[in-house]
Amino acid sequence: MVQEMRIVLRNVGKINPEVIDDYLREGGYQALTKAKAMEPAAIITELERSGRLRGRGGAGFNTGFKWRSAFHTQADQKYIICNADEGEPGTYKDRIILEHDPHTVIEGMAIAAYAIGATEGFIYCRAEYSEISSLLEHAVKQAEEKGLLAGLKLHVVCGAGAYVCGEETALIESIEGKRGEPRLKPPYPTVSGLWGKPTVVNNVETFAAVPVILDKGAGWFSRLGAEKYPGTKIFCLSGDVKNRTWCEVPTDTSLRAIIEDIGGGMRGSEPLKAVQVGGSSCPFLTPDKLDTSVDFDSMSVAGAALGSGSIFVMDASRSMVDVTYSITRFFQHESCGKCLPCREGTMRLAALAEGIAGGTGSRKDLETIRELGTFMNQASFCPLGQSAAVPVFSALAQFEEDFRQRIMEEEGECK
Amino acid sequence: MTENKILLTRLHKAQERDGYVTQAAIDEIAGQLGVPAAEVYQTVSFYSMLYLKPQGKHLIQICESAPCHIAGAQAVIAAMESQLGIRMGETTGDSHITLQYIQCCGQCQDAPVLVVDGELMKCVEAGQVAEILERLK
Numbered sequence: 001m002v003q004e005m006r007i008v009l010r011n012v013g014k015i016n017p018e019v020i021d022d023y024l025r026e027g028g029y030q031a032l033t034k035a036k037a038m039e040p041a042a043i044i045t046e047l048e049r050s051g052r053l054r055g056r057g058g059a060g061f062n063t064g065f066k067w068r069s070a071f072h073t074q075a076d077q078k079y080i081i082c083n084a085d086e087g088e089p090g091t092y093k094d095r096i097i098l099e100h101d102p103h104t105v106i107e108g109m110a111i112a113a114y115a116i117g118a119t120e121g122f123i124y125c126r127a128e129y130s131e132i133s134s135l136l137e138h139a140v141k142q143a144e145e146k147g148l149l150a151g152l153k154l155h156v157v158c159g160a161g162a163y164v165c166g167e168e169t170a171l172i173e174s175i176e177g178k179r180g181e182p183r184l185k186p187p188y189p190t191v192s193g194l195w196g197k198p199t200v201v202n203n204v205e206t207f208a209a210v211p212v213i214l215d216k217g218a219g220w221f222s223r224l225g226a227e228k229y230p231g232t233k234i235f236c237l238s239g240d241v242k243n244r245t246w247c248e249v250p251t252d253t254s255l256r257a258i259i260e261d262i263g264g265g266m267r268g269s270e271p272l273k274a275v276q277v278g279g280s281s282c283p284f285l286t287p288d289k290l291d292t293s294v295d296f297d298s299m300s301v302a303g304a305a306l307g308s309g310s311i312f313v314m315d316a317s318r319s320m321v322d323v324t325y326s327i328t329r330f331f332q333h334e335s336c337g338k339c340l341p342c343r344e345g346t347m348r349l350a351a352l353a354e355g356i357a358g359g360t361g362s363r364k365d366l367e368t369i370r371e372l373g374t375f376m377n378q379a380s381f382c383p384l385g386q387s388a389a390v391p392v393f394s395a396l397a398q399f400e401e402d403f404r405q406r407i408m409e410e411e412g413e414c415k
Numbered sequence: 416m417t418e419n420k421i422l423l424t425r426l427h428k429a430q431e432r433d434g435y436v437t438q439a440a441i442d443e444i445a446g447q448l449g450v451p452a453a454e455v456y457q458t459v460s461f462y463s464m465l466y467l468k469p470q471g472k473h474l475i476q477i478c479e480s481a482p483c484h485i486a487g488a489q490a491v492i493a494a495m496e497s498q499l500g501i502r503m504g505e506t507t508g509d510s511h512i513t514l515q516y517i518q519c520c521g522q523c524q525d526a527p528v529l530v531v532d533g534e535l536m537k538c539v540e541a542g543q544v545a546e547i548l549e550r551l552k
Binding site: 086087088089090091092094095126127128129130155157158159160161162163174175176177178179180236237238239240244245246276280310312314318322323326327329330333334336 | 424455457481482517526530533
């Protein structure tokens with residue numbers, strides 16, 4: 001039976017998120033005090049070498065490396081940004097963190113700002129979480145009044161409904177008041193980010209883990225969970241699982257343990273057919289892969305992705321044709337339109353999927369999808385277009401029967 | 416002040432005041448920021464939650480992401496469309512209700528999800544649609 005290990009979510013149920021004194025009572029902002037007594041470079045080394053805290057937004061990049069790059073870039077102004085533009089379908093972990101404990105994120109940002117030498121920061125919170133934006137503004141004000149954010153000015157910026165702004169350079173463009181279209185990298189934001197200044201952009205969950213790592217020590221953190229992706233990770237269950245809930249577990253927990261122990265198994269009598277971990281841009285896993293550890297690298301080896309940590313479970317009553325169609329429509333809507341392969345590709349992909357789902361598809365369409373998806377993957381400007389066809393490929397590879405059956409049914413009817 | 420520089424914040428405020436981002440608001444903000452109105456317009460036109468046209472008095476937003484999809488969002492959408500006589504993305508002739516898609520709102524534990532005038536409704540079934548619409552009359 002898997003046991004939850006609440007590190008990032010350590011204060012859930014213990015504090016009132018609107019009351020900073022509650023957070024302080026639980027030891028809040030002590031890690032910031034500890035950090036300020038250290039040399040900035042020492043903080044970065046602590047995270048980078050011992051802690052090996054890897055980004056929790058989905059990319060799994062070494063947080064210390066990122067901070068070091070911004071630390072070493074000379075500039076008159078540096079920025080820190082918290083990416084709270086959680087938008088990957090099936091994901092609600094950042095909402096859970098912010099709803100319960102906004103100060104752990106603010107403290108993590110303050111530590112990062114001190115480490116890299118930033119004096120101004122932004123929390124970019126999606127418009128769908130407007131209540132959380134208000135909670136964050138309230139929390140920032142409280143921290144300022146207590147004098148905890150000396151030397152750092154934090155702002156909360158509300159997004160306006162654009163999935164692509166979860167990509168860090170699109171998010172930066174959005175704060176600058178532009179259309180949320182991704183920038184060409186390099187230069188990376190740590191060299192030239194917000195208004196051309198060195199900028200560190202980290203996910204909510206990444207910042208939230210920072211105070212604990214500094215408090216308990218990087219050595220302690222590095223011994224938790226999987227060796228190469230240490231610590232804990234928050235997962236969100238959705239779909240045909242009995243308990244659609246969230247949990248925080250060590251990263252060496254198996255997918256099966258989360259689905260069966262935390263999720264309580266399947267909701268109905270049908271067996272599990274597919275699991276999509278990480279969000280709509282990620283591949284599907286079949287039941288034989290359930291014993292995979294949920295850490296970043298094990299998921300990649302299994303042909304899947306950890307991504308945001310969402311776990312979308314589908315039972316045998318589901319046709320992957322319909323699920324795939326829903327996903328292609330999502331990407332069609334969310335493509336920013338900057339580059340042709342994604343703009344036109346997501347539209348064509350959705351039209352092809354609609355045809356198959358609606359009964360006018362043909363076997364040739366399956367080949368067209370493969371060809372188009374390969375082109376999108378190779379030629380799109382940013383990860384949105386590059387990965388939009390990933391779930392479609394995965395569904396075709398693992399559940400081709402669903403597609404063939406739907407096409408056969410229709411072709412049969414035509415005769 | 417950096418805060419005054421943030422265009423999105425200004426646009427949200429203008430929309431809250433006028434119901435959508437009016438041409439007058441675009442001109443005013445552009446003037447204050449010292450940028451061409453076209454620059455402000457192109458930003459507004461990008462974001463799905465900033466509107467360039469008046470919306471209905473009531474706004475019903477429906478999530479159709481994969482977790483909501485398998486939980487029955489399509490049936491809810493079909494009921495909404497047929498009872499209102501409009502398609503998703505449209506506004507009723509009397510400007511009373513606008514129906515639109517919303518991005519995944521991060522409430523996938525309670526799919527399918529609707530947002531009615533900013534208020535979240537969880538685990539919605541097609542059978543509840545008539546009652547929801549009745550309340551907006």
